[in-house]
Amino acid sequence: MPLAEAPQAVPDIEAFLDQDRHKDLLRFTTAGSVDDGKSTLIGRLLYDSRGVYEDQIAALKRSTVNRSTGKIDFSLLTDGLRAEREQGITIDVAYRYFATSKRKFIIADTPGHEQYTRNMATGASTADLAVVLIDARNGVLSQSRRHAFIATLLGIRHILVTVNKMDLVDFREDVFERIREEFASHLKRLGVEGARFIPICALDGDNVIARSARTPWYRGESLLEYLESVPLDGDRTRGPMRFPVQIVIRPGLDFRGYAGQVVSGVIRRGDPVMVLPSGRASRIKSLAAWGGDVAEVIAPMPATVCLEDELDVSRGDMLVHPAEAPRVSRHFEAALVWMNEQPLRLDRPYLLKHTTQQLRANVIAIAHRVNINTLAQEPADALELNEIGRVAIETARPLFFDAYRANRWTGSFILIDPIGNSTVAAGMIQEPERPTTADRAARSALLELEFQAGRLTPAERFARAGHYPAAIWLPARRELAYLLERRLFQRGCQVHALAEDVESAILPELAALLTAAGLIAIFSVSNPDLAERERAKAEVGGGRFFHFEAQSLAANDEEAVRQICATLEDHGVLLQGDLSGAEGI
Amino acid sequence: MNQRLTHLRLLEAESIHILREVAAEFARPVMLYSIGKDSSVMLRLAQKAFYPDKIPFPLLHVDTGYKFQEMIEFRDRYTAQIGVRLIVHQNRRALDEGANPFRLGTQKCCGLLKTRALLEALTEGGFDAAFGGARREEEKSRAKERVYSFRDALGQWDPKNQRPELWNLFNGRIDKGESIRVFPLSNWTELDVWHYIHLERIAVVPLYFAKLREMVVRGETLIPVEHDIPLAPGERPQWVMCRMRSLGCAPCTGAVLSEADTVPKIIAELAALRRSERENRIIDHDQEGSMELKKREGYF
Numbered sequence: 001m002p003l004a005e006a007p008q009a010v011p012d013i014e015a016f017l018d019q020d021r022h023k024d025l026l027r028f029t030t031a032g033s034v035d036d037g038k039s040t041l042i043g044r045l046l047y048d049s050r051g052v053y054e055d056q057i058a059a060l061k062r063s064t065v066n067r068s069t070g071k072i073d074f075s076l077l078t079d080g081l082r083a084e085r086e087q088g089i090t091i092d093v094a095y096r097y098f099a100t101s102k103r104k105f106i107i108a109d110t111p112g113h114e115q116y117t118r119n120m121a122t123g124a125s126t127a128d129l130a131v132v133l134i135d136a137r138n139g140v141l142s143q144s145r146r147h148a149f150i151a152t153l154l155g156i157r158h159i160l161v162t163v164n165k166m167d168l169v170d171f172r173e174d175v176f177e178r179i180r181e182e183f184a185s186h187l188k189r190l191g192v193e194g195a196r197f198i199p200i201c202a203l204d205g206d207n208v209i210a211r212s213a214r215t216p217w218y219r220g221e222s223l224l225e226y227l228e229s230v231p232l233d234g235d236r237t238r239g240p241m242r243f244p245v246q247i248v249i250r251p252g253l254d255f256r257g258y259a260g261q262v263v264s265g266v267i268r269r270g271d272p273v274m275v276l277p278s279g280r281a282s283r284i285k286s287l288a289a290w291g292g293d294v295a296e297v298i299a300p301m302p303a304t305v306c307l308e309d310e311l312d313v314s315r316g317d318m319l320v321h322p323a324e325a326p327r328v329s330r331h332f333e334a335a336l337v338w339m340n341e342q343p344l345r346l347d348r349p350y351l352l353k354h355t356t357q358q359l360r361a362n363v364i365a366i367a368h369r370v371n372i373n374t375l376a377q378e379p380a381d382a383l384e385l386n387e388i389g390r391v392a393i394e395t396a397r398p399l400f401f402d403a404y405r406a407n408r409w410t411g412s413f414i415l416i417d418p419i420g421n422s423t424v425a426a427g428m429i430q431e432p433e434r435p436t437t438a439d440r441a442a443r444s445a446l447l448e449l450e451f452q453a454g455r456l457t458p459a460e461r462f463a464r465a466g467h468y469p470a471a472i473w474l475p476a477r478r479e480l481a482y483l484l485e486r487r488l489f490q491r492g493c494q495v496h497a498l499a500e501d502v503e504s505a506i507l508p509e510l511a512a513l514l515t516a517a518g519l520i521a522i523f524s525v526s527n528p529d530l531a532e533r534e535r536a537k538a539e540v541g542g543g544r545f546f547h548f549e550a551q552s553l554a555a556n557d558e559e560a561v562r563q564i565c566a567t568l569e570d571h572g573v574l575l576q577g578d579l580s581g582a583e584g585i
Numbered sequence: 586m587n588q589r590l591t592h593l594r595l596l597e598a599e600s601i602h603i604l605r606e607v608a609a610e611f612a613r614p615v616m617l618y619s620i621g622k623d624s625s626v627m628l629r630l631a632q633k634a635f636y637p638d639k640i641p642f643p644l645l646h647v648d649t650g651y652k653f654q655e656m657i658e659f660r661d662r663y664t665a666q667i668g669v670r671l672i673v674h675q676n677r678r679a680l681d682e683g684a685n686p687f688r689l690g691t692q693k694c695c696g697l698l699k700t701r702a703l704l705e706a707l708t709e710g711g712f713d714a715a716f717g718g719a720r721r722e723e724e725k726s727r728a729k730e731r732v733y734s735f736r737d738a739l740g741q742w743d744p745k746n747q748r749p750e751l752w753n754l755f756n757g758r759i760d761k762g763e764s765i766r767v768f769p770l771s772n773w774t775e776l777d778v779w780h781y782i783h784l785e786r787i788a789v790v791p792l793y794f795a796k797l798r799e800m801v802v803r804g805e806t807l808i809p810v811e812h813d814i815p816l817a818p819g820e821r822p823q824w825v826m827c828r829m830r831s832l833g834c835a836p837c838t839g840a841v842l843s844e845a846d847t848v849p850k851i852i853a854e855l856a857a858l859r860r861s862e863r864e865n866r867i868i869d870h871d872q873e874g875s876m877e878l879k880k881r882e883g884y885f
Contacts, residue, residue: 013849020856021780025592092747094728095721097774104592106772118749125751246602247609251638259634261602261753290633301594302601302634315609339749353754356609412752421758423748 023099024232029108029127029156031120031147037164038133041202042096042109048209049098049224093123102228117372117386118339120147121426124154125412128232131160131223136169136199140182142373148183149372152190153335153388153428155408158230159187159195162223166215167201173217189375198223236299240324241265242402242410243273244355245317249288249304257288257304258313260356263409267303267319268296274322275313276400277526279476281322281551282309300409316357318400326400326410328529331505333367333430335404336383336391340417340424344383344391350424352395354413360396361415367391383425390430398529404428432531461518465494469515470573471540472564473533474524475550480557481524487561488520491574497522508536515540520573543571593781597630600769602753603732604634604716607767608641610757611714614767615707618644618664618671620656621832623718623770625787626778630769631716632667643670645706645715649698650680651834653811659790674706686836687815698834704740707764714757714765722774732771738762776855783848793851795828795843807840 030038096107108123110116124130130151134144148159161183169175176199187195198207199215200223206212209224221229242264249257271284287294288304297303305319313319320326338344344363352361369380369389383389404411415425462468474481478499485497496519498510507523514521523536537545546567553560568574590598607614616631618624631640646660664671676684679697686694707715721728731747733755748756757765770778782789799822800807801814808814810822814836827840828851845851 013853016856017780017783017849017852020776020852021591021593021784023592024590025595092729092744095772096728097722097772099774099776104774104777122749122751126753246605247635249635249638255637257637259605261598288637290636298590301590301598302605304636351758353756356606408752412754414749414751414754414756416756416758418758421756421760423750423756426749426751 019101023102023104025104025106026129026227026230026232027106027108027127028129028131028160028227029110029120029123029151030131030133031110031123031151037135037202038109041131041133041162041164041200041208042107044202044205044208045107045224046096046098048205049100093119100224100228105227117146117150117388118337118426120150121154121337121339124151124156125426127151127154127156129158129160129227129230130156131162134161134163134179134183136163136165136175136179139179140186144183145186145375146372148187148190148192149370149375150337150388152192153337155404155428157192159192160223160226161195161197162202163197163199164202166199166206167204171199171201171206171214173215176218196220196226198226236264236409237266239264239299239407240326240402241267241271241319241321242326242355242407243267243303243305243319244357244410245313245315245319246356247315248313255288255306256310257306258317258319259302259304261302262297262299263355264299264407265321265324266296266298267305269293272322273307273319274325275311276318276320276325276328277398278311278317279550280309280311282307282311284308316355318355320400325530326402327432327531328398328400329505329531330395330398331392332399332401333390333392333432334413334427335430336363336389336415337426338383338385338387338389338424339426340422341385342417342420342424343385344389344425346381349418351416351418352393352399352413352427353416354399354401355410357397357399358416359399360418362394363391363415364394365392391427393427401429403431405431456518465492465518466575467493467520467568468544468573469518470520470544470546470568471511471515471536472520472522472568473536473545473547474522475548475553476524476526477550477553477557477560478524480553480560481522483557484522484561484564487565493520493574494518495520495522497524499524505532507532508539511536511545512539515544520568544573546571546573593777593784596773596777597633597781599753599772600627600630601634603755603767603769604631606755607714607716607757607765608635611765613710613712614642614714614716615645615672615710615712616640616642616716617703617718618646618660619718619832620646620652620660620790621718622778622782622789622793623720623773625789626773626781627716627718627769628667628669629781629785629787640667640669643672643710645672645674645710645712647699647702647706648673648675649694649702649834650675651686651698651836653790653792653809653832653835653838655792656790656832659788663788672706672710674702674709676702676705686834691837707740712764713759714767716767716769718770719768720770720773720775720778721768730768730771732768733757734766734768735759736764736766740764742766776852779848779852779855783852790832792829792832795826795846795850797824797826798840799823800825800827800840807842809835809838809840811835 030042094109096109098105108127110119110123132144132147134140151159163176163179180197184195198220199218200207202208206214207222209222211222243262244260245258246260249259267284269284269287272281273284274281285306285308287297288306346363349360349362351358366380366383367390368377369383369387371378372388380389402410411429413427414423415427417424481497481499485495488495496514511521533547548564554563565574616627635641644664676698684694684697719727721730729744731750733750734742735748736742759765799810801810801816801820801822807825807827826844828843828845829838830841832838843854845854
């Protein structure tokens with residue numbers, strides 16, 4: 001038989017195929033404790049939606065274990081491993097698949113034990129929706145609260161609460177309503193709006209696939225109807241474009257492409273881009289793809305990008321749109337889920353993996369630990385297995401990131417133990433609170449220098465020095481910074497350049513201090529940390545802060561110095577022309 | 586403009602991300618190539634991931650010597666056609682000593698000709714990462730498998746000591762001698778695989794398509810007449826319209842009765858069918874929890 005393509009189709013099958021492959025995908029996580037019937041519910045969903053095969057059911061019927069009261073123990077469909085079957089508990093995350101005519105579903109099935117917080121976090125990390133189970137007989141227990149908390153912490157916006165075992169409370173509406181009221185107020189504290197509540201009996205299938213006649217007072221959708229219709233709001237194409245480079249593709253001398261996944265936004269041919277951390281600018285020349293170049297790639301699809309300029313770009317770098325840069329810093333705060341038997345230690349270095357970067361990092365402070373049952377914030381000097389806390393992190397090199405709430409893919413990271421190699425924590429970067437713990441720590445040395453408002457006035461300083469103070473923020477061009485310092489010095493200015501690797505978190509304070517002392521302070525930093533730049537501007541005062549973009553400056557250093565001086569003159573920082581006549585010395 | 590992506594495109598994106606991560610982070614990756622439909626899909630995804638470059642790692646086929654002749658022919662032609670390096674490894678010693686499923690039983694035979702041979706080949710090649718086409722949907726113990734599955738220096742899997750796997754951040758840190766098995770198709774189902782084969786016009790071994798074949802009919806099982814399968818008294822091969830739903834070694838892979846001779850017909854058949862694809866794989870059923878045991882010992 002020739003190595004031909006598979007024989008092609010007849011039309012009516014084609015129509016079926018077309019419908020079938022245009023389904024979208026909903027990922028959800030389930031969390032429940034040992035006895036609230038989670039495995040039974042999933043077994044039931046799979047069974048009734050034909051996600052289980054006849055031979056698997058036959059094998060179940062043959063199985064020597066049946067922990068349920070029904071004919072078939074549906075929970076055996078999902079409890080995969082021997083140890084679990086022996087202990088009767090689910091000890092790890094298991095993934096299940098089923099599809100209806102409307103959607104394909106992936107279930108991350110996680111256990112509910114307190115000690116398995118890490119598994120719940122794992123399952124929730126990729127889910128769009130969380131199904132929380134409550135046993136109607138027991139009401140709201142701390143584990144249900146915990147599930148909801150972890151789901152929201154991991155960024156899940158849809159919470160579906162199923163009140164199970166309604167048969168054991170005679171399908172009473174008041175039992176359901178009481179649970180609903182209590183849990184809804186808990187969800188409100190977590191910031192969850194519009195959670196759905198459904199009364200079910202997983203064992204018999206009430207309100208799982210079809211609405212049940214045994215709950216005539218319930219007018220909502222069945223569980224499956226809800227799963228099939230809930231809008232997927234995780235449209236990743238809307239956010240700012242983020243393209244972490246995974247690997248450089250270089251089949252020969254005439255092609256150099258950067259391969260990666262567009263983790264958010266859209267990348268288009270012709271778009272201007274900035275490369276982080278270098279801050280260099282270029283433009284998308286082409287987007288290579290199997291089957292021919294394309295004009296755009298939307299998140300979360302893979303792309304291979306060729307740039308117009310020959311830049312040194314490698315794995316770990318990120319392409320972004322220049323107008324929508326992420327935060328760039330070595331310091332940030334994060335929520336941390338600790339996942340290892342060895343507790344978190346502040347004196348120990350970890351490896352941090354974020355997008356396609358892996359670098360050394362230290363946890364420099366623990367702001368607090370969250371009691372996952374009461375949500376109270378408690379002081380802590382360690383995080384143990386399955387504990388959650390807010391921490392300050394310092395990385396060896398700058399990271400480019402967004403807050404997790406804004407972008408799951410550039411706001412998440414894991415910590416790895418560099419000796420044992422295990423994954424010890426999952427982190428979610430938080431929006432900065434000012435001043436952050438990280439800032440405070442880095443700034444402690446400066447605190448002692450904090451000065452009172454001087455007695456010398458700016459006018460007096462101007463009369464003496466012949467210029468006003470200013471902060472000049474340059475791109476990463478060290479030689480330019482030093483040349484500018486020299487030229488201004490030659491003009492008689494009091495000037496100081498900072499162009500070595502400076503701790504970026506304290507740059508704003510340094511700028512404030514140096515300008516308060518009457519100096520012209522020149523900063524040329526190797527990573528364009530926009531947040532720090534904005535803060536420096538605020539500290540110094542907009543009228544004394546001058547930011548020069550890489551693209552706006554001449555490539556020749558002398559030429560660029562002349563441009564900068566002209567700007568300073570225009571703004572009255574320097575007197576017009578040359579003060580001392582020393583230019584050119 | 587409708588920006589919504591179908592589940593197939595999302596699965597493709599996830600798989601390509603995984604393939605690139607491994608190629609970037611490991612020194613010596615290899616792709617296990619079983620010649621089956623999942624391997625065919627994985628191979629296409631790798632072509633896409635590194636285009637316009639060639640696939641930057643070799644393929645490894647663990648040849649038990651009991652594969653179908655059509656599989657071997659397909660393997661040699663297809664890998665030559667797409668220009669990828671192929672390593673074929675056999676447990677020569679066991680074969681020379683006459684290992685076969687009829688004499689040893691399936692458990693021992695798999696242990697020698699598949700698991701042992703695989704571990705030998707991985708050690709010989711010094712491979713630190715090996716892609717496999719396994720899917721979580723296939724079997725219960727696979728449902729808990731990570732995308733990056735850590736194996737110790739003996740190639741063993743410890744289900745209780747797996748690394749947590751969050752978002753798309755994979756931890757590939759290993760010490761010398763240890764390795765990672767990587768499953769880019771973890772979230773694909775059998776139906777997804779066929780849809781993708783159809784959509785992408787991917788070539789597969791003709792054994793997947795129904796035609797009249799000479800078979801031994803044993804109860805509900807159809808066993809192909811190949812590799813001198815011993816016949817029970819009174820058994821005679823018959824011509825049956827059938828196809829293979831999954832491909833393994835000829836003596837241990839049953840066929841299913843089917844008229845599906847095109848990819849769309851296979852998809853239509855699967856959509857209506859409620860039997861799982863590994864049902865006809867004898868090795869999964871030789872004892873309870875058998876796949877888990879094989880995996881602990883180093884099987885994929």
